[in-house]
Amino acid sequence: MSQSQKTTAAHRAAMAGAKPMIECRQVQKYYGDYHALRGIDLTIRAGEFFSLLGPSGCGKTTLLRTIAGFEDISSGVVLIDGQDMEGVPANRRPTNMVFQSYAIFPHLTVAENVGFGLRRDPRSKAEKAAAVEEALAMVGLKGYGARASHALSGGQRQRVALARALILKPKVLLLDEPLSALDRKMREQMQVELIKLQRQVGITFVLVTHDQEEALVMSDRIAVMFEGQIAQLDGPEALYARPTSRRVANFIGVMNFLPTRVLGETLSGVEVEVPGLGRVEIPAANVSHADPGDDGPSVGFRPEAVSLVSAGAPGQARVAEGVVDEVVYYGDMTYYDVRLDGSAGFDGQARPVRIAMRNVFGREVQDVGTRANVSWSPGSLVLFR
Amino acid sequence: MKGGGLRAYAIAYLLFLYAPILLLPVFAFNSGTIIAFPLKEFTTQWFAQMAENASLRRALLNSLTIAVCSSVFATCLGIFAARASTRFAFPAKGPIMGLIMLPLVLPEIIVSISLLVVLLSVGVKLSILTVMLGHTLICMPYATVILSTAFNSLDRSLEEAAYDLGETRWSAFRLVILPLVMPGIISSLLMSFTISLDEFIIAFFLAGNEPTLPTYIFSQLRFPKQIPMIMALGTVLVVMSILLLSVAEYFRRRGIAKTGAKDTGGFL
DSSP states (O other): OHHHHHTOHHHHHHHHTSOEEEEEEEEEEEETTEEEEEEEEEEEETTOEEEEEOOTTSSHHHHHHHHHTSSOOSEEEEEETTEEOTTOOGGGSSEEEEOTTOOOOTTSBHHHHHTGGGTTOOSOHHHHHHHHHHHHHHTTOTTOTTSBGGGOOHHHHHHHHHHHHHTTOOSEEEEESTTTTSOHHHHHHHHHHHHHHHHHHOOEEEEEESOHHHHHHHOSEEEEEETTEEEEEEOHHHHHHSOSBHHHHHHSSOOEEEEOEEEEEOSSEEEEEETTTEEEEEEGGGEEOSBOOTTOOEEEEOTTSSEEEOTTOOSSSEEEEEEEEEEEEOSSEEEEEEEETTOSOTTSOOOOEEEEEEOOTTOOOOOTTOEEEEEEOGGGOEEEO | OTTHHHHHHHHHHHHHHHHHHHHHHHHHTBOOSSSOSSOOOBOOHHHHHHHHOHHHHHHHHHHHHHHHHHHHHHHHHHHHHHHHHHHOOOTTHHHHHHHHHGGGTSOHHHHHHHHHHHHHHTTOOOSHHHHHHHHHHHHHHHHHHHHHHHHHTSOHHHHHHHHHTTOOHHHHIIIIIHHHHHHHHHHHHHHHHHHHHTOOHHHHHHOTTOOOHHHHHHHHTTOGGGHHHHHHHHHHHHHHHHHHHHHHHHHHHHHHHHHTOOOOOOOO
16 A cells, blocks of 8 residues: 555655755744744755645745745745745746645636646647646546536546646645545545655655644655744654654644653653553653643653553553543444543542544443553653653 | 516516617607607608718717727726735725725716816816716726626636746736636626716716717707607617627626636626
8 A cells, every 4th residue: 555655664764865855944934023934944855745734824834835936935045956946936936836726727628727837838739738648647637638627526626736737847846735625535535646646756745734644644754833833843653653742742633641740760761650550661762852831741642552451451561440431432443531540640630531442343342430441551651741 | 366566566667667768769760750659650761860960970989989998998997906906915905995986976077077177277178088088087996896806706826826837927917817807807898888888977078079979969859850860879879789788798608608607697
């Protein structure tokens, strides 16, 4: 499957050696008094599928538009393929954009849309027509050239927009929330197609999205942005497993947080006391110093990093006991909210933790109010201090 | 019968609107010189008389020249105003757009008298040029409103996409924006043309010795002998109007069908 190939260690090691394609150095952007980009430092490698992920208003689209040349930057430097983009307008940058609305020209046919950027190309008419046909074939729209573009479906418009941008063989393809207008099925299909397409053409893709799942599925690396700043830049697994702040952890999926008391540093990590879990040594790799939040230090874990087990089950993992507070049945998954014994910690406030269990055949869904044993391991905890 | 009252109302309403206009051709082809029933014989002499009338031809030519020029001027200026107001932010945008729309509510007689005073005081000779000026002024608000609607309905990223694909700002406008607002431009031209063609007060004040169609018709109403010819003229104008509207509407709808846009209503 293309997704798993995409995120192999080998692939990423190859990526790490690639030359930089886009470099942002201390990029600042003001709209009047509004500080939209607060010092962005970013290097995107050639051939990389890179995502800018964040909630709306975090500056991700602004950053994309400054790379495209639609917005001037207030200060800082943007380099594309080593060239300073200062004063280079959008129509002369080696980038092309796929817009959120696709921006298909409604008065032109599909072929005219795709061939729009070739107007200034010195090639002959026949050669251009062949290039258009080739681009259409690449996005799976062979033979659609003569169609009126306003009669296309959402997915087809998306493909036309892709073909129109890729026919110019840009160094960087910028995609502004390209899948947000599609329904769920179509979106999932296009995610896979985009990954395949990116590897086929080898062009650097920069994707803007607010959908964390989309970013995880498609990207080699992801920059998570909040309020005009990059909060964390990492590969999908690192971002999910070892978020460096509670905010990133909360934005990407669900994470349980338990208030924690730090006891001291050890050789291989940090020793903490967590109400409900007891004394734990957190491995150094899982310790984040970035953002303890207002509540002081806490440990976090993903709902699927722990599991419900029957009492007295064998294994090395530690087991905490508690009571099932809530059960949410999703068909393939069941979510349990479990109140761990003794978890009403230092402030006396009980915090149920969410646990996700795959519903395998033969395993019964537990009832609200029953006792539950939660199996966990120190390696799946992340400490925010 | 259900809805009988409404139906009667609708019929009465349509009669009130169109019966006078339907009478135009009736009397235009009637050989009697008095506009009254019973009708006399069928004749086309009034049309012949109209065609031979030199001052009528001159008035018609003046009116057409004024209407064509002022509708083109008003539409060009309207394009600038509409694009500025929909695409850019600038200081005092509200008041400036308000000033453009002001002639819509100002009494025309006030506008014409002020224009007359100003033009005379700066020593401009009254001619059809001055009428064009006045008509451009009063057509501007209509053109601006129609074109603003057209520009507003455009996705802004269309222009950016064209620019991104290597076009200049001007060629992006010409290749993408202009074709897409064409139905609006046609509507604006048509609206301005119609307003200018039958405008009386400004033409009356600013034309000097040059007749326009409305001022000529008004001047001829004093002579009962001329009235059948005016009826013939009216008939021709009604037929021309219907033809013009149909042609314009045909092109507008074709433009809309070509882009797959939603039809937001034209003149027909």
